Amino acid sequence: MNKIQEAYSIAMNDPAYEKFAGGYVNYGLWTSATKSPAEACHHLVDTLLAKFPERGRVLDVAFGKGVSTKRLEERYGAENVVGINIDPDQVRIARDRGVTCDLRVMDAAQPDLPSESFDAILCVESAFHFQSRARFLAEAHRVLRPNGVLVMSDVLFRTGHGLDPEVFPLENQVSSVDEYRGAYIAAGFSPDSVAIDVSTRQQIYALSAAVAGAFNFFRGRPPGAEPQANESQAFAAAERFWASFIVSRLVNIQECVLVAARK
Ligand SMILES: C[S@@+](CC[C@H](N)C(=O)[O-])C[C@H]1O[C@@H](n2cnc3c(N)ncnc32)[C@H](O)[C@@H]1O
Known part of the structure:
Protein backbone atom coordinates (compact mmCIF):
# COMPACT_ATOMS: atom_id res chain seq x y z
CA MET A 1 0.00 0.00 0.00
CA TYR A 27 -13.73 19.96 2.72
CA GLY A 28 -16.72 21.10 0.69
CA LEU A 29 -17.65 24.70 -0.04
CA TRP A 30 -19.42 26.36 2.86
CA THR A 31 -21.82 29.29 2.99
CA SER A 32 -23.58 30.80 6.00
CA ALA A 33 -26.58 28.62 5.10
CA THR A 34 -24.68 25.30 4.87
CA LYS A 35 -26.03 22.80 7.38
CA SER A 36 -23.70 19.81 7.05
CA PRO A 37 -20.39 18.62 5.56
CA ALA A 38 -22.35 16.52 3.04
CA GLU A 39 -24.23 19.61 1.87
CA ALA A 40 -20.94 21.55 1.61
CA CYS A 41 -19.38 18.79 -0.52
CA HIS A 42 -22.34 18.75 -2.90
CA HIS A 43 -22.27 22.56 -3.09
CA LEU A 44 -18.57 22.48 -3.97
CA VAL A 45 -19.11 20.12 -6.89
CA ASP A 46 -22.21 22.07 -8.05
CA THR A 47 -20.11 25.25 -8.08
CA LEU A 48 -17.28 23.63 -10.03
CA LEU A 49 -19.58 21.91 -12.54
CA ALA A 50 -21.29 25.25 -13.27
CA LYS A 51 -18.02 26.14 -15.07
CA PHE A 52 -18.21 23.02 -17.27
CA PRO A 53 -19.36 23.06 -20.92
CA GLU A 54 -22.84 21.82 -21.84
CA ARG A 55 -21.50 18.82 -23.70
CA GLY A 56 -18.22 17.13 -24.53
CA ARG A 57 -15.73 14.52 -23.32
CA VAL A 58 -14.71 14.98 -19.72
CA LEU A 59 -12.07 13.72 -17.30
CA ASP A 60 -12.45 13.32 -13.50
CA VAL A 61 -8.97 13.42 -11.96
CA ALA A 62 -8.57 11.79 -8.50
CA PHE A 63 -12.25 10.85 -8.34
CA GLY A 64 -12.29 9.47 -4.78
CA LYS A 65 -15.39 7.35 -4.25
CA GLY A 66 -16.80 8.37 -7.64
CA VAL A 67 -19.65 10.67 -6.54
CA SER A 68 -18.47 13.44 -8.88
CA THR A 69 -17.87 10.85 -11.63
CA LYS A 70 -21.46 9.67 -11.34
CA ARG A 71 -22.66 13.23 -11.71
CA LEU A 72 -20.52 13.60 -14.85
CA GLU A 73 -21.98 10.37 -16.24
CA GLU A 74 -25.52 11.68 -15.70
CA ARG A 75 -24.70 14.89 -17.54
CA TYR A 76 -22.40 13.73 -20.35
CA GLY A 77 -23.19 10.00 -20.70
CA ALA A 78 -20.81 7.34 -19.32
CA GLU A 79 -19.25 6.91 -22.77
CA ASN A 80 -17.95 10.49 -22.56
CA VAL A 81 -16.41 10.25 -19.09
CA VAL A 82 -13.00 8.96 -17.98
CA GLY A 83 -11.83 8.85 -14.35
CA ILE A 84 -8.28 8.42 -13.10
CA ASN A 85 -6.93 7.72 -9.62
CA ILE A 86 -3.63 6.53 -8.18
CA ASP A 87 -5.43 4.12 -5.81
CA PRO A 88 -6.86 0.87 -7.25
CA ASP A 89 -9.15 0.48 -4.19
CA GLN A 90 -11.00 3.63 -5.21
CA VAL A 91 -11.76 2.14 -8.64
CA ARG A 92 -13.50 -0.74 -6.83
CA ILE A 93 -15.30 1.65 -4.45
CA ALA A 94 -16.53 3.79 -7.37
CA ARG A 95 -17.67 0.68 -9.27
CA ASP A 96 -19.62 -0.47 -6.19
CA ARG A 97 -21.35 2.93 -6.25
CA GLY A 98 -22.49 2.18 -9.81
CA VAL A 99 -19.93 4.17 -11.82
CA THR A 100 -19.71 2.48 -15.24
CA CYS A 101 -17.42 4.78 -17.25
CA ASP A 102 -13.78 4.14 -18.11
CA LEU A 103 -11.94 4.23 -14.74
CA ARG A 104 -8.18 3.84 -14.75
CA VAL A 105 -5.46 3.54 -12.16
CA MET A 106 -3.13 6.33 -13.21
CA ASP A 107 -0.89 9.00 -11.75
CA ALA A 108 -2.37 12.43 -12.50
CA ALA A 109 1.14 13.82 -12.93
CA GLN A 110 1.96 11.26 -15.65
CA PRO A 111 -1.35 10.44 -17.34
CA ASP A 112 -1.22 7.98 -20.19
CA LEU A 113 -3.92 9.86 -22.12
CA PRO A 114 -3.81 11.25 -25.67
CA SER A 115 -3.20 14.95 -26.27
CA GLU A 116 -6.22 17.18 -27.00
CA SER A 117 -8.74 14.50 -26.02
CA PHE A 118 -10.95 16.25 -23.40
CA ASP A 119 -13.21 19.31 -23.38
CA ALA A 120 -13.13 19.64 -19.60
CA ILE A 121 -11.16 18.31 -16.63
CA LEU A 122 -12.45 18.23 -13.06
CA CYS A 123 -10.00 17.88 -10.17
CA VAL A 124 -11.56 18.22 -6.72
CA GLU A 125 -9.23 18.94 -3.81
CA SER A 126 -6.37 16.68 -4.85
CA ALA A 127 -3.65 18.53 -6.80
CA PHE A 128 -1.65 19.28 -3.62
CA HIS A 129 -0.87 15.53 -3.49
CA PHE A 130 0.52 15.21 -7.02
CA GLN A 131 4.24 14.92 -7.74
CA SER A 132 4.05 17.55 -8.76
CA ARG A 133 1.12 19.93 -9.14
CA ALA A 134 3.15 21.79 -11.82
CA ARG A 135 3.62 18.59 -13.78
CA PHE A 136 -0.09 17.81 -13.54
CA LEU A 137 -1.01 21.29 -14.81
CA ALA A 138 1.25 20.84 -17.85
CA GLU A 139 -0.33 17.42 -18.54
CA ALA A 140 -3.86 18.81 -18.07
CA HIS A 141 -3.04 21.53 -20.61
CA ARG A 142 -1.74 18.87 -23.01
CA VAL A 143 -4.81 16.61 -22.83
CA LEU A 144 -7.32 19.48 -23.12
CA ARG A 145 -8.70 20.33 -26.53
CA PRO A 146 -8.33 23.95 -27.65
CA ASN A 147 -10.79 26.05 -25.62
CA GLY A 148 -11.11 23.19 -23.11
CA VAL A 149 -11.31 24.04 -19.42
CA LEU A 150 -9.59 22.76 -16.27
CA VAL A 151 -11.80 23.28 -13.21
CA MET A 152 -10.40 22.58 -9.75
CA SER A 153 -10.69 23.15 -6.07
CA ASP A 154 -7.31 23.15 -4.43
CA VAL A 155 -5.66 23.86 -1.10
CA LEU A 156 -2.36 25.68 -0.67
CA PHE A 157 -0.93 23.91 2.36
CA ARG A 158 1.95 25.08 4.51
CA THR A 159 4.44 22.29 4.91
CA GLY A 160 6.60 21.34 7.82
CA HIS A 161 3.82 21.26 10.43
CA GLY A 162 2.99 17.62 10.73
CA LEU A 163 1.97 16.84 7.16
CA ASP A 164 3.86 13.92 5.64
CA PRO A 165 5.95 15.24 2.69
CA GLU A 166 5.35 11.96 0.85
CA VAL A 167 1.63 12.74 0.90
CA PHE A 168 1.95 16.55 0.63
CA PRO A 169 5.08 17.01 -1.54
CA LEU A 170 7.21 20.01 -0.62
CA GLU A 171 7.55 21.03 -4.26
CA ASN A 172 3.83 21.96 -4.27
CA GLN A 173 4.32 24.60 -1.61
CA VAL A 174 3.83 28.17 -2.85
CA SER A 175 4.10 31.40 -0.91
CA SER A 176 1.12 33.25 -2.41
CA VAL A 177 -1.89 32.97 -4.69
CA ASP A 178 0.09 34.96 -7.28
CA GLU A 179 2.85 32.37 -7.26
CA TYR A 180 0.16 29.69 -7.53
CA ARG A 181 -1.36 31.47 -10.56
CA GLY A 182 2.12 31.51 -12.10
CA ALA A 183 2.13 27.68 -12.15
CA TYR A 184 -0.88 27.69 -14.51
CA ILE A 185 0.78 30.18 -16.80
CA ALA A 186 4.02 28.18 -16.79
CA ALA A 187 1.93 25.13 -17.76
CA GLY A 188 0.70 26.94 -20.89
CA PHE A 189 -2.58 28.57 -19.80
CA SER A 190 -2.74 32.19 -20.90
CA PRO A 191 -2.77 34.71 -18.00
CA ASP A 192 -6.20 36.15 -18.81
CA SER A 193 -7.76 32.67 -18.96
CA VAL A 194 -6.93 31.70 -15.36
CA ALA A 195 -9.67 32.67 -12.85
CA ILE A 196 -8.91 31.99 -9.17
CA ASP A 197 -11.46 32.55 -6.39
CA VAL A 198 -10.09 32.48 -2.86
CA SER A 199 -12.49 30.86 -0.37
CA THR A 200 -10.14 30.50 2.61
CA ARG A 201 -11.82 32.52 5.34
CA GLN A 202 -15.28 31.06 4.96
CA GLN A 203 -13.75 27.57 4.69
CA ILE A 204 -11.61 27.78 7.80
CA TYR A 205 -14.38 29.24 9.93
CA ALA A 206 -16.87 26.64 8.80
CA LEU A 207 -14.39 23.79 9.04
CA SER A 208 -13.65 24.64 12.64
CA ALA A 209 -17.35 24.29 13.34
CA ALA A 210 -17.36 21.05 11.36
CA VAL A 211 -14.63 19.57 13.54
CA ALA A 212 -16.80 20.10 16.62
CA GLY A 213 -19.77 18.69 14.70
CA ALA A 214 -17.71 15.67 13.69
CA PHE A 215 -17.15 14.64 17.28
CA ASN A 216 -20.86 14.77 17.92
CA PHE A 217 -21.59 12.93 14.70
CA PHE A 218 -19.20 10.09 15.38
CA ARG A 219 -20.51 9.81 18.91
CA GLY A 220 -23.98 9.43 17.48
CA ARG A 221 -25.58 12.50 19.03
CA PRO A 222 -26.73 15.54 17.04
CA PRO A 223 -24.60 18.71 17.06
CA GLY A 224 -25.64 20.94 19.95
CA ALA A 225 -27.11 18.11 22.05
CA GLU A 226 -26.03 17.77 25.67
CA PRO A 227 -22.93 15.59 26.18
CA GLN A 228 -23.56 12.21 27.75
CA ALA A 229 -21.98 11.08 30.98
CA ASN A 230 -19.47 8.65 29.45
CA GLU A 231 -18.08 11.30 27.09
CA SER A 232 -15.59 12.46 29.68
CA GLN A 233 -13.70 9.22 28.98
CA ALA A 234 -10.70 9.20 26.65
CA PHE A 235 -11.52 9.54 22.96
CA ALA A 236 -12.06 6.28 21.14
CA ALA A 237 -9.55 5.35 18.44
CA ALA A 238 -11.88 6.39 15.65
CA GLU A 239 -12.40 9.81 17.14
CA ARG A 240 -8.67 10.31 17.59
CA PHE A 241 -8.18 9.36 13.96
CA TRP A 242 -10.74 11.88 12.70
CA ALA A 243 -9.42 14.59 14.98
CA SER A 244 -5.91 14.25 13.57
CA PHE A 245 -7.15 13.78 9.99
CA ILE A 246 -9.22 16.96 9.98
CA VAL A 247 -7.24 19.14 12.37
CA SER A 248 -3.71 18.45 11.04
CA ARG A 249 -4.86 19.60 7.63
CA LEU A 250 -6.96 22.45 8.93
CA VAL A 251 -4.11 24.12 10.80
CA ASN A 252 -1.88 23.89 7.74
CA ILE A 253 -4.23 25.62 5.32
CA GLN A 254 -2.69 28.70 3.76
CA GLU A 255 -5.42 29.30 1.15
CA CYS A 256 -8.37 27.42 -0.35
CA VAL A 257 -9.03 28.21 -3.99
CA LEU A 258 -11.45 27.48 -6.81
CA VAL A 259 -9.88 27.64 -10.25
CA ALA A 260 -11.07 27.67 -13.85
CA ALA A 261 -8.32 27.77 -16.49
CA ARG A 262 -9.11 27.72 -20.19
CA LYS A 263 -6.75 26.46 -22.89
C1 LIG B 1 -8.97 14.63 -0.81
S1 LIG B 1 -9.22 13.24 -1.84
C2 LIG B 1 -10.41 13.90 -2.99
C3 LIG B 1 -11.23 12.82 -3.64
C4 LIG B 1 -12.40 13.32 -4.48
N1 LIG B 1 -11.97 14.18 -5.55
C5 LIG B 1 -13.43 14.00 -3.61
O1 LIG B 1 -13.57 15.23 -3.72
O2 LIG B 1 -14.10 13.30 -2.85
C6 LIG B 1 -7.69 13.17 -2.77
C7 LIG B 1 -7.71 12.15 -3.89
O3 LIG B 1 -6.48 12.28 -4.65
C8 LIG B 1 -6.10 10.98 -5.10
N2 LIG B 1 -4.69 11.05 -5.52
C9 LIG B 1 -3.62 11.38 -4.77
N3 LIG B 1 -2.50 11.39 -5.51
C10 LIG B 1 -2.86 11.08 -6.78
C11 LIG B 1 -2.15 10.99 -8.01
N4 LIG B 1 -0.83 11.19 -8.08
N5 LIG B 1 -2.84 10.67 -9.12
C12 LIG B 1 -4.18 10.45 -9.08
N6 LIG B 1 -4.90 10.54 -7.94
C13 LIG B 1 -4.27 10.86 -6.80
C14 LIG B 1 -6.37 10.14 -3.87
O4 LIG B 1 -6.36 8.77 -4.14
C15 LIG B 1 -7.76 10.69 -3.48
O5 LIG B 1 -8.76 10.06 -4.23
Whole structure:
Protein backbone atom coordinates (compact mmCIF):
# COMPACT_ATOMS: atom_id res chain seq x y z
CA MET A 1 0.00 0.00 0.00
CA ASN A 2 1.49 3.37 -0.96
CA LYS A 3 1.34 6.42 1.31
CA ILE A 4 -1.65 7.95 -0.51
CA GLN A 5 -3.65 4.72 -0.19
CA GLU A 6 -2.70 4.56 3.48
CA ALA A 7 -3.71 8.19 4.04
CA TYR A 8 -7.16 7.65 2.54
CA SER A 9 -8.02 4.04 3.33
CA ILE A 10 -10.21 4.84 6.35
CA ALA A 11 -11.89 7.89 4.78
CA MET A 12 -12.69 5.84 1.68
CA ASN A 13 -14.01 2.81 3.55
CA ASP A 14 -15.65 4.06 6.77
CA PRO A 15 -19.48 3.96 6.40
CA ALA A 16 -19.86 6.70 9.04
CA TYR A 17 -17.61 9.01 7.04
CA GLU A 18 -19.59 8.15 3.90
CA LYS A 19 -22.70 9.52 5.58
CA PHE A 20 -20.86 12.45 7.18
CA ALA A 21 -19.53 13.81 3.86
CA GLY A 22 -22.11 12.46 1.39
CA GLY A 23 -19.65 10.04 -0.23
CA TYR A 24 -17.05 12.74 -0.88
CA VAL A 25 -13.66 13.10 0.75
CA ASN A 26 -13.17 16.86 0.58
CA TYR A 27 -13.73 19.96 2.72
CA GLY A 28 -16.72 21.10 0.69
CA LEU A 29 -17.65 24.70 -0.04
CA TRP A 30 -19.42 26.36 2.86
CA THR A 31 -21.82 29.29 2.99
CA SER A 32 -23.58 30.80 6.00
CA ALA A 33 -26.58 28.62 5.10
CA THR A 34 -24.68 25.30 4.87
CA LYS A 35 -26.03 22.80 7.38
CA SER A 36 -23.70 19.81 7.05
CA PRO A 37 -20.39 18.62 5.56
CA ALA A 38 -22.35 16.52 3.04
CA GLU A 39 -24.23 19.61 1.87
CA ALA A 40 -20.94 21.55 1.61
CA CYS A 41 -19.38 18.79 -0.52
CA HIS A 42 -22.34 18.75 -2.90
CA HIS A 43 -22.27 22.56 -3.09
CA LEU A 44 -18.57 22.48 -3.97
CA VAL A 45 -19.11 20.12 -6.89
CA ASP A 46 -22.21 22.07 -8.05
CA THR A 47 -20.11 25.25 -8.08
CA LEU A 48 -17.28 23.63 -10.03
CA LEU A 49 -19.58 21.91 -12.54
CA ALA A 50 -21.29 25.25 -13.27
CA LYS A 51 -18.02 26.14 -15.07
CA PHE A 52 -18.21 23.02 -17.27
CA PRO A 53 -19.36 23.06 -20.92
CA GLU A 54 -22.84 21.82 -21.84
CA ARG A 55 -21.50 18.82 -23.70
CA GLY A 56 -18.22 17.13 -24.53
CA ARG A 57 -15.73 14.52 -23.32
CA VAL A 58 -14.71 14.98 -19.72
CA LEU A 59 -12.07 13.72 -17.30
CA ASP A 60 -12.45 13.32 -13.50
CA VAL A 61 -8.97 13.42 -11.96
CA ALA A 62 -8.57 11.79 -8.50
CA PHE A 63 -12.25 10.85 -8.34
CA GLY A 64 -12.29 9.47 -4.78
CA LYS A 65 -15.39 7.35 -4.25
CA GLY A 66 -16.80 8.37 -7.64
CA VAL A 67 -19.65 10.67 -6.54
CA SER A 68 -18.47 13.44 -8.88
CA THR A 69 -17.87 10.85 -11.63
CA LYS A 70 -21.46 9.67 -11.34
CA ARG A 71 -22.66 13.23 -11.71
CA LEU A 72 -20.52 13.60 -14.85
CA GLU A 73 -21.98 10.37 -16.24
CA GLU A 74 -25.52 11.68 -15.70
CA ARG A 75 -24.70 14.89 -17.54
CA TYR A 76 -22.40 13.73 -20.35
CA GLY A 77 -23.19 10.00 -20.70
CA ALA A 78 -20.81 7.34 -19.32
CA GLU A 79 -19.25 6.91 -22.77
CA ASN A 80 -17.95 10.49 -22.56
CA VAL A 81 -16.41 10.25 -19.09
CA VAL A 82 -13.00 8.96 -17.98
CA GLY A 83 -11.83 8.85 -14.35
CA ILE A 84 -8.28 8.42 -13.10
CA ASN A 85 -6.93 7.72 -9.62
CA ILE A 86 -3.63 6.53 -8.18
CA ASP A 87 -5.43 4.12 -5.81
CA PRO A 88 -6.86 0.87 -7.25
CA ASP A 89 -9.15 0.48 -4.19
CA GLN A 90 -11.00 3.63 -5.21
CA VAL A 91 -11.76 2.14 -8.64
CA ARG A 92 -13.50 -0.74 -6.83
CA ILE A 93 -15.30 1.65 -4.45
CA ALA A 94 -16.53 3.79 -7.37
CA ARG A 95 -17.67 0.68 -9.27
CA ASP A 96 -19.62 -0.47 -6.19
CA ARG A 97 -21.35 2.93 -6.25
CA GLY A 98 -22.49 2.18 -9.81
CA VAL A 99 -19.93 4.17 -11.82
CA THR A 100 -19.71 2.48 -15.24
CA CYS A 101 -17.42 4.78 -17.25
CA ASP A 102 -13.78 4.14 -18.11
CA LEU A 103 -11.94 4.23 -14.74
CA ARG A 104 -8.18 3.84 -14.75
CA VAL A 105 -5.46 3.54 -12.16
CA MET A 106 -3.13 6.33 -13.21
CA ASP A 107 -0.89 9.00 -11.75
CA ALA A 108 -2.37 12.43 -12.50
CA ALA A 109 1.14 13.82 -12.93
CA GLN A 110 1.96 11.26 -15.65
CA PRO A 111 -1.35 10.44 -17.34
CA ASP A 112 -1.22 7.98 -20.19
CA LEU A 113 -3.92 9.86 -22.12
CA PRO A 114 -3.81 11.25 -25.67
CA SER A 115 -3.20 14.95 -26.27
CA GLU A 116 -6.22 17.18 -27.00
CA SER A 117 -8.74 14.50 -26.02
CA PHE A 118 -10.95 16.25 -23.40
CA ASP A 119 -13.21 19.31 -23.38
CA ALA A 120 -13.13 19.64 -19.60
CA ILE A 121 -11.16 18.31 -16.63
CA LEU A 122 -12.45 18.23 -13.06
CA CYS A 123 -10.00 17.88 -10.17
CA VAL A 124 -11.56 18.22 -6.72
CA GLU A 125 -9.23 18.94 -3.81
CA SER A 126 -6.37 16.68 -4.85
CA ALA A 127 -3.65 18.53 -6.80
CA PHE A 128 -1.65 19.28 -3.62
CA HIS A 129 -0.87 15.53 -3.49
CA PHE A 130 0.52 15.21 -7.02
CA GLN A 131 4.24 14.92 -7.74
CA SER A 132 4.05 17.55 -8.76
CA ARG A 133 1.12 19.93 -9.14
CA ALA A 134 3.15 21.79 -11.82
CA ARG A 135 3.62 18.59 -13.78
CA PHE A 136 -0.09 17.81 -13.54
CA LEU A 137 -1.01 21.29 -14.81
CA ALA A 138 1.25 20.84 -17.85
CA GLU A 139 -0.33 17.42 -18.54
CA ALA A 140 -3.86 18.81 -18.07
CA HIS A 141 -3.04 21.53 -20.61
CA ARG A 142 -1.74 18.87 -23.01
CA VAL A 143 -4.81 16.61 -22.83
CA LEU A 144 -7.32 19.48 -23.12
CA ARG A 145 -8.70 20.33 -26.53
CA PRO A 146 -8.33 23.95 -27.65
CA ASN A 147 -10.79 26.05 -25.62
CA GLY A 148 -11.11 23.19 -23.11
CA VAL A 149 -11.31 24.04 -19.42
CA LEU A 150 -9.59 22.76 -16.27
CA VAL A 151 -11.80 23.28 -13.21
CA MET A 152 -10.40 22.58 -9.75
CA SER A 153 -10.69 23.15 -6.07
CA ASP A 154 -7.31 23.15 -4.43
CA VAL A 155 -5.66 23.86 -1.10
CA LEU A 156 -2.36 25.68 -0.67
CA PHE A 157 -0.93 23.91 2.36
CA ARG A 158 1.95 25.08 4.51
CA THR A 159 4.44 22.29 4.91
CA GLY A 160 6.60 21.34 7.82
CA HIS A 161 3.82 21.26 10.43
CA GLY A 162 2.99 17.62 10.73
CA LEU A 163 1.97 16.84 7.16
CA ASP A 164 3.86 13.92 5.64
CA PRO A 165 5.95 15.24 2.69
CA GLU A 166 5.35 11.96 0.85
CA VAL A 167 1.63 12.74 0.90
CA PHE A 168 1.95 16.55 0.63
CA PRO A 169 5.08 17.01 -1.54
CA LEU A 170 7.21 20.01 -0.62
CA GLU A 171 7.55 21.03 -4.26
CA ASN A 172 3.83 21.96 -4.27
CA GLN A 173 4.32 24.60 -1.61
CA VAL A 174 3.83 28.17 -2.85
CA SER A 175 4.10 31.40 -0.91
CA SER A 176 1.12 33.25 -2.41
CA VAL A 177 -1.89 32.97 -4.69
CA ASP A 178 0.09 34.96 -7.28
CA GLU A 179 2.85 32.37 -7.26
CA TYR A 180 0.16 29.69 -7.53
CA ARG A 181 -1.36 31.47 -10.56
CA GLY A 182 2.12 31.51 -12.10
CA ALA A 183 2.13 27.68 -12.15
CA TYR A 184 -0.88 27.69 -14.51
CA ILE A 185 0.78 30.18 -16.80
CA ALA A 186 4.02 28.18 -16.79
CA ALA A 187 1.93 25.13 -17.76
CA GLY A 188 0.70 26.94 -20.89
CA PHE A 189 -2.58 28.57 -19.80
CA SER A 190 -2.74 32.19 -20.90
CA PRO A 191 -2.77 34.71 -18.00
CA ASP A 192 -6.20 36.15 -18.81
CA SER A 193 -7.76 32.67 -18.96
CA VAL A 194 -6.93 31.70 -15.36
CA ALA A 195 -9.67 32.67 -12.85
CA ILE A 196 -8.91 31.99 -9.17
CA ASP A 197 -11.46 32.55 -6.39
CA VAL A 198 -10.09 32.48 -2.86
CA SER A 199 -12.49 30.86 -0.37
CA THR A 200 -10.14 30.50 2.61
CA ARG A 201 -11.82 32.52 5.34
CA GLN A 202 -15.28 31.06 4.96
CA GLN A 203 -13.75 27.57 4.69
CA ILE A 204 -11.61 27.78 7.80
CA TYR A 205 -14.38 29.24 9.93
CA ALA A 206 -16.87 26.64 8.80
CA LEU A 207 -14.39 23.79 9.04
CA SER A 208 -13.65 24.64 12.64
CA ALA A 209 -17.35 24.29 13.34
CA ALA A 210 -17.36 21.05 11.36
CA VAL A 211 -14.63 19.57 13.54
CA ALA A 212 -16.80 20.10 16.62
CA GLY A 213 -19.77 18.69 14.70
CA ALA A 214 -17.71 15.67 13.69
CA PHE A 215 -17.15 14.64 17.28
CA ASN A 216 -20.86 14.77 17.92
CA PHE A 217 -21.59 12.93 14.70
CA PHE A 218 -19.20 10.09 15.38
CA ARG A 219 -20.51 9.81 18.91
CA GLY A 220 -23.98 9.43 17.48
CA ARG A 221 -25.58 12.50 19.03
CA PRO A 222 -26.73 15.54 17.04
CA PRO A 223 -24.60 18.71 17.06
CA GLY A 224 -25.64 20.94 19.95
CA ALA A 225 -27.11 18.11 22.05
CA GLU A 226 -26.03 17.77 25.67
CA PRO A 227 -22.93 15.59 26.18
CA GLN A 228 -23.56 12.21 27.75
CA ALA A 229 -21.98 11.08 30.98
CA ASN A 230 -19.47 8.65 29.45
CA GLU A 231 -18.08 11.30 27.09
CA SER A 232 -15.59 12.46 29.68
CA GLN A 233 -13.70 9.22 28.98
CA ALA A 234 -10.70 9.20 26.65
CA PHE A 235 -11.52 9.54 22.96
CA ALA A 236 -12.06 6.28 21.14
CA ALA A 237 -9.55 5.35 18.44
CA ALA A 238 -11.88 6.39 15.65
CA GLU A 239 -12.40 9.81 17.14
CA ARG A 240 -8.67 10.31 17.59
CA PHE A 241 -8.18 9.36 13.96
CA TRP A 242 -10.74 11.88 12.70
CA ALA A 243 -9.42 14.59 14.98
CA SER A 244 -5.91 14.25 13.57
CA PHE A 245 -7.15 13.78 9.99
CA ILE A 246 -9.22 16.96 9.98
CA VAL A 247 -7.24 19.14 12.37
CA SER A 248 -3.71 18.45 11.04
CA ARG A 249 -4.86 19.60 7.63
CA LEU A 250 -6.96 22.45 8.93
CA VAL A 251 -4.11 24.12 10.80
CA ASN A 252 -1.88 23.89 7.74
CA ILE A 253 -4.23 25.62 5.32
CA GLN A 254 -2.69 28.70 3.76
CA GLU A 255 -5.42 29.30 1.15
CA CYS A 256 -8.37 27.42 -0.35
CA VAL A 257 -9.03 28.21 -3.99
CA LEU A 258 -11.45 27.48 -6.81
CA VAL A 259 -9.88 27.64 -10.25
CA ALA A 260 -11.07 27.67 -13.85
CA ALA A 261 -8.32 27.77 -16.49
CA ARG A 262 -9.11 27.72 -20.19
CA LYS A 263 -6.75 26.46 -22.89
C1 LIG B 1 -8.97 14.63 -0.81
S1 LIG B 1 -9.22 13.24 -1.84
C2 LIG B 1 -10.41 13.90 -2.99
C3 LIG B 1 -11.23 12.82 -3.64
C4 LIG B 1 -12.40 13.32 -4.48
N1 LIG B 1 -11.97 14.18 -5.55
C5 LIG B 1 -13.43 14.00 -3.61
O1 LIG B 1 -13.57 15.23 -3.72
O2 LIG B 1 -14.10 13.30 -2.85
C6 LIG B 1 -7.69 13.17 -2.77
C7 LIG B 1 -7.71 12.15 -3.89
O3 LIG B 1 -6.48 12.28 -4.65
C8 LIG B 1 -6.10 10.98 -5.10
N2 LIG B 1 -4.69 11.05 -5.52
C9 LIG B 1 -3.62 11.38 -4.77
N3 LIG B 1 -2.50 11.39 -5.51
C10 LIG B 1 -2.86 11.08 -6.78
C11 LIG B 1 -2.15 10.99 -8.01
N4 LIG B 1 -0.83 11.19 -8.08
N5 LIG B 1 -2.84 10.67 -9.12
C12 LIG B 1 -4.18 10.45 -9.08
N6 LIG B 1 -4.90 10.54 -7.94
C13 LIG B 1 -4.27 10.86 -6.80
C14 LIG B 1 -6.37 10.14 -3.87
O4 LIG B 1 -6.36 8.77 -4.14
C15 LIG B 1 -7.76 10.69 -3.48
O5 LIG B 1 -8.76 10.06 -4.23
